[in-house]
Amino acid sequence: MTTLSAGILLFLIMDPLGNVPLFLSLLKDVPPKRRRVVLVRELLIALAVLMGFLVGGQHILRLLQLRQESISIAGGIVLFLIGIRMVFPPAEGGIFGKAGEGEPFIVPMAIPGVAGPSAMAALLLLTNTQPGRTADWATALLLAWLATSVILLSSTYLFRWLGESVLTALERVMGMLLIALSVQMFMGGVAAFLHMEV
Numbered sequence: 001m002t003t004l005s006a007g008i009l010l011f012l013i014m015d016p017l018g019n020v021p022l023f024l025s026l027l028k029d030v031p032p033k034r035r036r037v038v039l040v041r042e043l044l045i046a047l048a049v050l051m052g053f054l055v056g057g058q059h060i061l062r063l064l065q066l067r068q069e070s071i072s073i074a075g076g077i078v079l080f081l082i083g084i085r086m087v088f089p090p091a092e093g094g095i096f097g098k099a100g101e102g103e104p105f106i107v108p109m110a111i112p113g114v115a116g117p118s119a120m121a122a123l124l125l126l127t128n129t130q131p132g133r134t135a136d137w138a139t140a141l142l143l144a145w146l147a148t149s150v151i152l153l154s155s156t157y158l159f160r161w162l163g164e165s166v167l168t169a170l171e172r173v174m175g176m177l178l179i180a181l182s183v184q185m186f187m188g189g190v191a192a193f194l195h196m197e198v
Contacts, residue, residue, distance in 0.1 A: 001129075003136045003137075003139055003140045006136070006137060007139070007140035007144045008144075009140075009144075009181060010119060010144035010145075011143075011147050012174050012177055012178050013119045013178065014116075014144060015082075015171065015174055016147070016151035016152050017174065018171035018174065019113055020159055020167055022113065024155055026104045026109060027039070029103075030104075036153070039109075039152060039153060042105075042113070042114070043110070043145070043149050043153075045110040045115075046109075046115035046145070047115075047142075047145050049120075050120070050145070051141065053120045053123045054123045054134065054137055054141060057127035057128065058131055060124065061124060061128055068129060068192070069189045070189070071124050071125050071128055072129075072186070072192065073186055073189035073190060073193070074121060075118070075121035075122060075124070075125045075182075076182045076184075076185035076187075076188075076189060078118045078121050078182075079121070080179060080183065082116065083175045083177075083179035083181075084175070084179065086178060087172050087176060089171075114148060123137065126140075
């Protein structure tokens with residue numbers, strides 16, 4: 001996998017367009033002057049968590065004695081479920097459920113909004129399949145995070161400009177792409193497992 005394709009994968013997983021309505025609803029009770037500060041804080045927390053998984057991914061796998069095939073199959077399943085929820089979101093408040101009250105801190109904006117389980121699984125998979133390319137994966141993560149940050153920091157304007165229906169349609173398209181990527185990841189893991197067992 002190239003750095004660009006890894007960045008696109010991570011960007012799709014972070015789903016910034018799908019998160020626009022959720023983030024706006026979470027920030028509606030926050031004073032307008034605090035909204036940008038809260039959003040930047042949550043984005044930085046998400047980046048720190050994802051970088052931690054990128055750097056410590058191999059150690060986690062070694063500690064848990066997990067094989068690459070297991071991570072690929074599990075990552076594919078998680079991505080598939082996230083993609084399904086993007087295409088068919090629950091009625092009670094988007095992909096991550098109903099929003100809480102007050103100023104959000106870490107949950108649900110940073111985790112799982114940006115740094116969700118599927119992004120963590122994808123980073124674990126990348127570091128395990130090609131461990132010598134940590135700098136490439138860090139670059140891919142930074143590019144995906146920057147693109148996500150730009151979209152989420154512009155969420156108010158995007159929501160006004162595109163409208164909820166266009167954002168919903170874009171989220172469905174991203175969900176379909178994510179489902180296709182998840183199936184490929186799952187099948188790759190199964191094929192590697194069967195080949196190894198034979």
